[in-house]
Amino acid sequence: MQNFWAELIGTMILIIMGDGVVANVVLRKTKGNNAGWIVITTGWALAVTLGVYAVGRISGAHLNPAVTIAVASVNSDWSQVPMYIAAQMLGAFIGAVIVYLSYLPHWKETADQGSKLAVFCTGPAVRSPIANLITEFVGTWVLVFGTTAIAANFATENGPIGNTEMAEAFSTGLAPLLVGVTVFSIGLSLGGPTGYAINPARDLGPRIAHAVLPIPGKGGSDWEYAWIPVVGPILGGIAGAFTFQWANGMWQ
Numbered sequence: 001m002q003n004f005w006a007e008l009i010g011t012m013i014l015i016i017m018g019d020g021v022v023a024n025v026v027l028r029k030t031k032g033n034n035a036g037w038i039v040i041t042t043g044w045a046l047a048v049t050l051g052v053y054a055v056g057r058i059s060g061a062h063l064n065p066a067v068t069i070a071v072a073s074v075n076s077d078w079s080q081v082p083m084y085i086a087a088q089m090l091g092a093f094i095g096a097v098i099v100y101l102s103y104l105p106h107w108k109e110t111a112d113q114g115s116k117l118a119v120f121c122t123g124p125a126v127r128s129p130i131a132n133l134i135t136e137f138v139g140t141w142v143l144v145f146g147t148t149a150i151a152a153n154f155a156t157e158n159g160p161i162g163n164t165e166m167a168e169a170f171s172t173g174l175a176p177l178l179v180g181v182t183v184f185s186i187g188l189s190l191g192g193p194t195g196y197a198i199n200p201a202r203d204l205g206p207r208i209a210h211a212v213l214p215i216p217g218k219g220g221s222d223w224e225y226a227w228i229p230v231v232g233p234i235l236g237g238i239a240g241a242f243t244f245q246w247a248n249g250m251w252q
Contacts, residue, residue, distance in 0.1 A: 017044075133231065
């Protein structure tokens with residue numbers, strides 16, 4: 001249960017700060033209204049950094065079903081996958097509810113339904129399912145390849161990177177900050193087409209919150225698109241993990 005609570009709390013922190021920065025930028029009459037994309041990408045990078053620092057030493061700070069599935073795929077250990085994903089989804093949902101409460105007066109002040117939805121989940125700049133899927137695949141490939149490389153550099157043992165090695169790598173020092181830098185880079189370079197979900201829980205948990213919360217004038221939750229930020233990151237994460245394993249084997 002220790003890992004369950006770590007993943008729940010870490011993902012909750014991720015969403016509070018990540019969805020929170022989006023709310024600050026897109027909702028009307030906030031201090032950060034219209035601050036722009038660079039503020040959003042910076043806020044998300046710092047959200048990831050804080051989440052990893054908070055629980056990395058306990059669970060390895062996956063905070064992302066795509067990471068959990070990728071690690072399990074490489075290590076052939078699926079025993080903790082359901083627990084990790086359940087914690088991540090619940091943490092993401094709770095985090096989204098907290099953001100809703102934090103910006104409570106601003107939902108009525110914001111007329112645009114798309115802006116309200118954007119606080120909770122991603123959507124495409126140009127709706128093209130195959131292209132959007134590719135973007136999410138590539139972004140998550142970079143995320144998993146990059147974070148696995150960071151963990152490998154900080155872990156003391158060579159070999160496959162599992163939960164224990166990630167917990168070791170992300171317990172102290174600069175490794176969690178470098179994960180945040182990786183997410184910052186992904187947002188700046190690849191975030192434009194889809195809003196870079198790169199995390200099924202980050203998108204689906206808050207999307208469910210959007211659907212059930214009493215947000216004034218909120219509109220639909222765009223369930224037609226919702227499969228893309230789930231399937232794309234899972235496939236990209238698996239590919240990123242196996243690519244790193246192949247590359248690491250070639251380098252040794």
